[in-house]
Amino acid sequence: MELSGITVTFGGITALSEVDLAVVPGTVHGVIGPNGAGKTTLFNVACGFVVPDAGTISRAGDRLERLHPHDLAGLGMARTLQGLGLFDRVTVLENVVVGADRHARTGFLGSLLGLPGAAREERALRERAMEVLDRLGIGAYAARYPGSLPYPVRKRVALARALAAEPDLLLLDEPASGLGAADMDELGDLVRGLAAERAISVMLVEHHMDLVMRVCDEITVLDFGRRIAHGPPDLVRNDPAVLAAYLGEEVD
């Protein structure tokens, strides 16, 4: 995925100006920056929720003109939201099956007539979804509704839904927010695993520096919509501009 010269303004304020960012396949690319720096907006551009005023988005070399969110899954991309965005009135399993929807082939007619093929596919999808749930260790909750589940579990359901699409580019917006230390470590391992074993490239927005520094191969730092630094963690960590704008004096 390659974003170049992205500029976004909302009414008066400039959320992004001429931001360049390229994700190297199979690596984890961190995006950090103060609140309101434009990180989520950058994701929104990459997902087609926000149409940039200027700049180009290209994927695997070829340029994407008008990108719509619903094209995303088709392009092998998946994203988790800064909030949870779970489907509250269907079971956890169903939530994940929706994520896997891009692999379904059944047409309207098949559904309407409940053709055997459709039923078979349904079962296949459910099994696929179940696998993902088990991989994230939340298989036990498959039949529950998200509403009353503990927060970390819900975070994982959201992640599972994204993984069920079997993307090769995964965008995670603050996946660790609100998680305890233990869960955060597991998350870190998971993300690294995705990149290492499954060669999935990951774009990661986080405010938890230790996590970011641990899992990212490369980091882009935004401030007031500008890219003020980018490069490997160690470089960024000690970049004075970053220290001033983002990390503040003492790093925790």
Added chain:
Amino acid sequence: MTALRTWWAGSLLGRHLLLALVGLVVVVVVLESSSDFRNLQLASMAYLGIAAGGLTVLTGLNGQISLGHGALMAIGAYTAALLLDDRDAGTPLPLVVLAAIAVTLLVGVVVGAAAARLHGPYLAGATLALAVAVPGIALYFKEELGGEQGLRVVLPDIPAWVLDLAFFVTGQDLTRSRYVAYLAWLTLIVTFVLLANLSRGRVGRRWRAVRDDEVAAELAGIRLGRARVSAFVVSAAAAGAAGAMMAVTVRLAAPSGFTITLSLTLLTAVVLGGLGSLTGALLGAALLTFLPQVVTDLGVDAGLSDIQAAELSPLVYGLVMVAVILLAPAGLVGTARTALLRRRLRRTGPASDKPGPASDVPGPDAPPAVPTTPTAATTTSTTSKGTTT
């Protein structure tokens, strides 16, 4: 036994067909054992049920409120009426119904597309306007659509083979009203099987996803517009079939038969029965079909004058609506299911608060008290740190 259970869980179509078969048997038994009058009442229950079934899919599964389904029924009814203008109008009834469905479906596409971007009260307003506008069209085109008087519907004679079949199966002659009732209920069963298939399959899942969270649904590759329009079209088609059946039962398609009241009646049936549940839709239809007459009769028996009794019936009707909403906010089916669920919860603890077993009904949606209003979204106290709101 276990094999059977796995099959039951596995094959959707098989399950629905089995239920349909059972339903069919029940229908035959009931219709054969009840008077002509009851048959006709049951026929009206059936067409209300069909329309309600379509609406419950739209509102319950896709979250679109429509106050205009009466208008869609009108379109189905007028189509049927135009095709059945005299005894020897060649078109066989099944074709008539299909035609009615087709025409309504087209209208559904247009309206659905226009409504696809609307939400909550804005959608309600648009569909409400639709409900009052359509009868006006019938008034305006007097020549073609018969104006205020509407179009008479002439039921073609019952085909000989049907008569024979009926006699063969039941040993009784098939009266016209019973014939109509059979038509209506057959249509209902077919419609419900199809709706059940949809709502349990991929399409239904997409509808639910869009209902619960548009952004997340879109990210999963679902086109919001398509999902919403398809839901609208499906329920429109059902309304069309219902309209055709209504025309056949009432023997008339007239504007005053399709006032806003009809649309609201449908919505009421759906909610009272239990949103998103076909069984609920049927229950609601039954309630609204039989309640008025029952109340009136009770009133008369209680010594009221006919007029007082007549005025009593809407009063009770309204009170029932209020009562159900206050006492059983999830509708009859929904509340029953919740009660069931509560019991299981108490037995097995929270670890498995999975709702009732897969039934003929789409859903089980909305676990107890998961609100859907913006107002309510925040009152679920479940710790949600998503700083999205």
Added chain:
Amino acid sequence: MLTVTDLCAGYGPVRALEGVSFTADRGRVTAVLGANGAGKTTLLRTVSGLHRADRGSVELDGKPLDRVAAERMPALGLAHVPEGRGVITELTVEENLRLGGLGRAGSVDAADLDRVYTLFPVLADRRAAVAHVLSGGERQMLVIARALMARPTMLLLDEPSLGLAPRIVAQIFELLRGLVESESLSVLLVEQNARSALSIAHRGVVLNLGRVVADDAAEVLAADDQLRHAYLGF
């Protein structure tokens, strides 16, 4: 001073709090720590009257709060910064802040507004924007600022650092420390990030599965390796 004695609460069959007792001293920062699901949020919601307690009592400076409705808390000087969803997204930033002010005094004085705007310049720039357009962190700042508008004497914070950039977190903690010292504000601070929480807290209460498993001076807790590994994860 906030005194909690033998507090029990739950959600239907789920027991979230089982006999929690502790006191949060006046002019002190008391950190409530614990893993996800430990009952921290439930504790705060119960204290501020959003959630009904099944048993136990809560007192603010000797006055029992058990029967006090949530809407009367601000008048008693208690402000609650809820977890997550605390912004009224349909209102503008300034309207949100004004509401905060109304809670305490029934009217808003411009001085308070200026104060929080100087504390959070980001909000000042966006004062006329509908809160809906704010970024996650901006919303979090707004909620905290709004609580300060009521000039509370007892401040309940549920994971204030959520979604905030480290520098902002540091700032906010600085700010709290300042208020505690200058205006002898009392703070009940719920945090996932135990380390940074304990860095400003005077006292720490550790919850696990609805029970208090430790209640001691902050530095004592921070020093207790065993406890840290068991419950605080650092």
Added chain:
Amino acid sequence: GGRDDDGDGGSGGDAAVDTPGVTEDSIKIGAHFPLTGVAAPGYNEIPTGAKAYFDYVNAQGGVNGRQIEYVVRDDGYNPTNTSSVTNELVLEEEIFAMVGGLGTPTHSAVVDFLNDEGVPDFFVSSGSLQWGDDPENAPYTFGWQPDYEIEGKIIGQYVAENMPDAKVGLFLQDDDFGDDAEKGVRQFVDDQIVAAERYTSGNTDVGPQVAGLQAAGADLVLAFNTPSYTALSQLVALKLGYQPQWFYSNVGSDADLVGSLLSRFSEGAVEGGSGSLDGVMTTEYIPGVDQPDDPWVQLWEKVWDEHGEKGELTNYRVYGMSHAYAFVQALMAAGEDLTRDGLVEAMEEVGAGLDGPQLAPFRYSADSHLGISGLRVVEIRDGAGEDLTPVLVTDIGDAEIVEDDSGQDADAPPESGVPEAS
């Protein structure tokens, strides 16, 4: 009810017993009216009148020893409900006949059914032509009031003769009522008509229509509408300062009702009392409450006092009583052993000769089931009609209009107030 001991009491007994709704001592009849909803105001009074008269007859011993049981069902002026309540009345209640079912769209929904089932469908409360113009297809259906077409014809001819150079505007309810009437009127004054405005009943804003008439410069408005619309059109006219000669058809000209409606408007903007329709022209085919000296009206007063509900006698109730009276006559004519076909035959034979409140005779015969054959044109003075013409009778199509010589308008009810068998 049920069979009496004298079950073998001749064919009479048997015929009666196997006729639905008829027993030795009772006759059950039914009707559908809008008793609730927007159409109810006014119309819901008709059945109370009919009921009062049937009770009166029952009190006098009923018809041939049979008490009349009158079952009214509410259809809210919705054809769908009409069909279901009619099903109930015919199949469940097993009524002997339908009497006075109201409304064109509503009754259209059930006329086929009633005729298929062979249920006498008497005195439909509507002036549409279809109630009686072809006994071939609807042998059991009888109209009662003068159909809108002949009313239109008579009005049209009156205008043509007496106001040849009036600029005529038509104010029409947009359904068969307006259409049939227009057809009749145009037979005579087609060339005089400068505008025809239609309102949709239910839409109470008739400003645009009246403004249209005013703009067209109509100085005589022939209005075919319901009473509430008479009031509304009068109000709008006031608003527009539009003062044509108004000519309301019988349906809308209930001076008493409209008067009371118009009576109470602000600071004398509308002069009170039923006088408010003074100078308006209309027609009448039965005496109404504005004619207290008429023997029929006196009978109705008596009946209402003895058997009516609360509320005073209104023209709606008079209407109900009048067709109830005619139905009792029909029962009388059908004789001891009552059958559905017997009733129809009897009506075809003697119907044309029946006396009664109607000013002109019925047109009933083997080849017409249309009701009252004519009416007279009157002008309202102090709330009462002053004759402008004698009773004029005619028939649909190009039948010519002649003075009625049957003396129908002169007759008085019998002492008992119950018709004797003819």
Added chain:
Amino acid sequence: MQQLLNTALGGLTLGMVYAAFALALVLIWRSTRIVNFAQAPMAMVTTFVALVVVDAGHSYWLAFAAALASGLLLGAVVERLIVRRVEGGPEINAVILTLGLFIVLHALAAVVFGNRYRSFPAPFGVRGIEVGGTTIALTGFGVFTILAVLVTMGLLLALFRYTDLGLRMRASAYNPEVARLLGVRVGRMLTLGWALASLVGSLAGLLIAGGSLVHPGYMDSVVVYGFVAAVLGGLDSPIGAVVGGLLLGLALSFVSGYVGSQLVALAALVILMLVLTLRPGGLFAQTAARRV
């Protein structure tokens, strides 16, 4: 020419009536996030209360006051006793509930006040005003209507824009729990919202009834057009309600006069669809908000 003018003036007064009703809906939407379909019958009941007062021989204005007062009361009672229980529930339930109330009130009125037409007095002339010899279709009462609606709109604007009370009411509607945390008496606010809305509603009722006929169903058509007007303008905006009402009133008046009164409803539909396809949130909706 004169017809044109008169049709326009007719539309103006009609539109103002729709606007009045729409204002009531906007008020209740803003303060409780519920669309109250029972608004019309509630107004109808209060109008009959006024009629009772008039029949008792009192002045129009006393009746007027009585109606408004009873409106206020009715609204509060209904919210407190019935609607309170569905607040925070699925919005469709609220819809059905208010529909139920609609039917109940209707039926009750028919029983209590009788299901027949009655005339309702107006405080000012119902004769058109004379302008240079010709009478135009604007009565003293029409003028009163227009003024009343504009004033109401102004008051509502002020309430929501400039007062703390308005702010509290909106907060309670949008997010009851947070509002409570901030010390807002949410319950009171909701009750107040209903009371005020119902008061505005009965004002609408009186304006429609004045110098015309009333019966239990006389407000029914206004339900539809008032609602359409409110949606047209954007349910959150008092100005929108009035603009929507006017737009609708004028359009319908002209369609009815020059095309055919049967198509009035269709015209309403077309207008609404045109507006909503361009602005799904109504004419005066705030600009599309952030989605993620």
